Amino acid sequence: MNVxxxxxxxxxxxxxxxxxxxxxxxxxxxxxTGGTFVLRIEDTDTTRNxxxxxxxxxxxxxxxxxxxxxxxxxxxxxxxxYQRRVQELVAKGLAYEREGxxxxxxxxxxxVVPDLIAGxxxxxxTDRELQDPDFVIVRSxxxxxxxxxxxxxxxxMKITHVIRGEDHLSNTPKHIALFRAFGVEPPQYAxxxxxxxxxxxKMSKRDPDPAKARLASLQTYVEDGYLxxxxxxxxxxxxxxxxxxxxxxxxxxxxxxxxxxxxxxxNARFDVTKLTWMNGEYLRALPTARFIExxxxxxxxxxxxxxxxxxxxxxxxxxxxxxxxxxxFTDDYPFDPEAVKKSCSAPETNDRLAKLAESYAGASPWxxxxxxxxxxxxxxxxxxxxxxxxxxxxxxxxxxxxxxSLYHMLAVLGRDRVLARLRNFQA
RNA sequence: GGCCCCAUCGUCUAGUGGCCCAGGACACCAGAUUCUCAAUCUGGGAACACGGGUUCGAUUCCCGUUGGGGCUGCCA
Numbered sequence: 001m002n003v004x005x006x007x008x009x010x011x012x013x014x015x016x017x018x019x020x021x022x023x024x025x026x027x028x029x030x031x032x033t034g035g036t037f038v039l040r041i042e043d044t045d046t047t048r049n050x051x052x053x054x055x056x057x058x059x060x061x062x063x064x065x066x067x068x069x070x071x072x073x074x075x076x077x078x079x080x081x082y083q084r085r086v087q088e089l090v091a092k093g094l095a096y097e098r099e100g101x102x103x104x105x106x107x108x109x110x111x112v113v114p115d116l117i118a119g120x121x122x123x124x125x126t127d128r129e130l131q132d133p134d135f136v137i138v139r140s141x142x143x144x145x146x147x148x149x150x151x152x153x154x155x156x157m158k159i160t161h162v163i164r165g166e167d168h169l170s171n172t173p174k175h176i177a178l179f180r181a182f183g184v185e186p187p188q189y190a191x192x193x194x195x196x197x198x199x200x201x202k203m204s205k206r207d208p209d210p211a212k213a214r215l216a217s218l219q220t221y222v223e224d225g226y227l228x229x230x231x232x233x234x235x236x237x238x239x240x241x242x243x244x245x246x247x248x249x250x251x252x253x254x255x256x257x258x259x260x261x262x263x264x265x266x267n268a269r270f271d272v273t274k275l276t277w278m279n280g281e282y283l284r285a286l287p288t289a290r291f292i293e294x295x296x297x298x299x300x301x302x303x304x305x306x307x308x309x310x311x312x313x314x315x316x317x318x319x320x321x322x323x324x325x326x327x328x329f330t331d332d333y334p335f336d337p338e339a340v341k342k343s344c345s346a347p348e349t350n351d352r353l354a355k356l357a358e359s360y361a362g363a364s365p366w367x368x369x370x371x372x373x374x375x376x377x378x379x380x381x382x383x384x385x386x387x388x389x390x391x392x393x394x395x396x397x398x399x400x401x402x403x404x405s406l407y408h409m410l411a412v413l414g415r416d417r418v419l420a421r422l423r424n425f426q427a
Numbered sequence: 428g429g430c431c432c433c434a435u436c437g438u439c440u441a442g443u444g445g446c447c448c449a450g451g452a453c454a455c456c457a458g459a460u461u462c463u464c465a466a467u468c469u470g471g472g473a474a475c476a477c478g479g480g481u482u483c484g485a486u487u488c489c490c491g492u493u494g495g496g497g498c499u500g501c502c503a
Contacts, residue, residue, distance in 0.1 A: 125430080169498075245441075313465070314464070314466090372462095375462095
């Protein structure tokens with residue numbers, strides 16, 4: 001049987017990180033089985049749909065490389081189809097009108113949901129359902145509801161596996177009943193557990209804590225300079241594991257190993273610290289040319305390739321770029337008072353830097369090796385350790401005590417600026 | 428409230444009755460290395476929620492308790 005799965009978001013807001021993982025798991029399963037990944041936009045709630053939101057979904061999937069094979073289909077364009085299907089149920093006597101809405105005659109017997117992840121789930125009827133198990137499939141305004149269009153589309157699109165969030169598990173008996181009402185066997189279900197905040201609360205863009213609210217949206221990771229490969233890799237590891245102690249691994253490997261039954265049944269918490277670590281791993285593994293290309297949007301216009309290459313291995317996020325490179329592009333860089341205090345408190349500092357400037361004035365060629373040799377020679381001559389020159393020099397030219405290799409930094413900065421900064425600096 | 432799902436270090440996880448006084452990763456701590464930071468290397472602390480069973484033997488099976496999550500809409 002040819003596997004067909006789908007990602008069916010509704011374009012009513014931002015792209016939630018949990019939805020992204022659902023999309024990812026569908027994509028992984030399609031690629032693992034050589035099946036088809038369908039994208040379907042569930043835009044039946046006309047009051048909440050926005051064009052912007054649709055854009056966000058499409059851009060997000062593209063950014064992550066989760067390419068679909070079919071679609072996007074739009075439910076808003078399939079109204080006639082739903083209409084026909086409603087008529088079919090009414091004609092069969094399985095649906096009826098009440099208070100202007102059309103309701104489906106739900107069976108009172110408990111329905112077993114065979115789930116590839118949760119196992120066989122049998123749901124007893126709730127008190128409310130005991131009173132009246134039927135549910136609305138078409139609102140009194142004429143619009144069909146989620147449960148109905150979802151089932152009709154899965155049926156029409158011949159979806160074989162429904163991989164979705166566990167929040168849908170309790171509603172699945174309704175869906176199964178609808179499939180049967182149409183005389184069709186339901187697809188296989190795989191309900192994946194939820195992703196929660198570190199503190200166990202729901203990830204939501206409306207979280208009162210702004211830091212937590214940011215984590216809920218994929219957009220945050222794009223803006224902060226995470227690599228799509230890193231986000232994708234981290235998400236793979238939430239509820240799924242290669243079981244061989246690997247964590248950073250190419251997506252091709254995940255595709256090879258991924259399968260539904262081994263997905264964990266318990267909720268996972270989202271640890272952005274680990275994601276950030278993983279991003280650093282991916283960043284450092286990047287070829288320099290590729291890094292420079294990806295770094296440009298974050299460089300604030302200062303994208304000298306030599307400078308970018310110099311700080312490549314220092315970053316965990318691309319958005320950290322400006323704080324690492326600022327002093328390369330302006331002579332008005334801030335001095336960290338702690339750094340000045342720590343490295344430039346010796347009374348001889350000004351004198352030493354003046355001598356270093358003198359020595360560097362004649363350095364040729366202006367490259368890291370020459371600058372290193374020259375500095376060490378001066379240190380010997382002054383009878384001090386190289387560190388007594390290195391640290392003040394670093395602070396003088398960059399304002400900071402931390403940064404790239406000093407000599408390479410000086411080489412990129414260039415003779416004129418280095419000499420000027422050494423001479424202007426007064427401890 | 429009712430119904431459903433879940434429960435291994437702080438977090439993500441390995442573990443399907445003895446190989447486990449529980450392994451890996453992030454984070455944390457200490458040391459090594461280095462011109463600083465980062466990276467890297469070495470070492471360390473850190474978990475089977477609780478109570479009953481079943482069994483010669485339970486992290487692993489069953490029941491209960493507690494805790495967490497979900498559903499309970501003419502939202503999706």
